[in-house]
Amino acid sequence: RARQEEEANIALIETWEDIQAKVDADYQLIERLHAEEHEQFTDAEKDKLFMEFIEKRRKFFAAKRDEDRRKKPPTKAQQRSIMTTYLKSMDGWKPRDLKNKSFAKIKELFDKAMERNKELC
Structure with a gap:
């Protein structure tokens, strides 16, 4: 056993x-x-892969820069231009009437116009 x-x-x-x-x-x-x-992987293939990597990296950072630019709030001059355009088209203001007004006054007029439009909707 x-x-x-x-x-x-x-x-x-x-x-x-x-x-x-x-x-x-x-x-x-x-x-x-x-x-x-x-x-x-030959040297040519390695070079090709490396160039593709560099290109993808370049496109990624370009897209990131564009996104960061779009996220930035408008400057005061841009805000003034936007508000002036809105007041001209929606509230009937003339460009010469808005030209000599300060940023604060234009903002005040813009806010009033926006409130009126919200009440209408």
């Missing part, structure tokens, strides 16, 4: 060693294939 158990253990150990050898061989094959795949 002890001899049968010993033979079974020996057979089990041999099977385990065979499996371990196959796993090791597979691992070595994977490593070799990975190395070959890595070497497949």
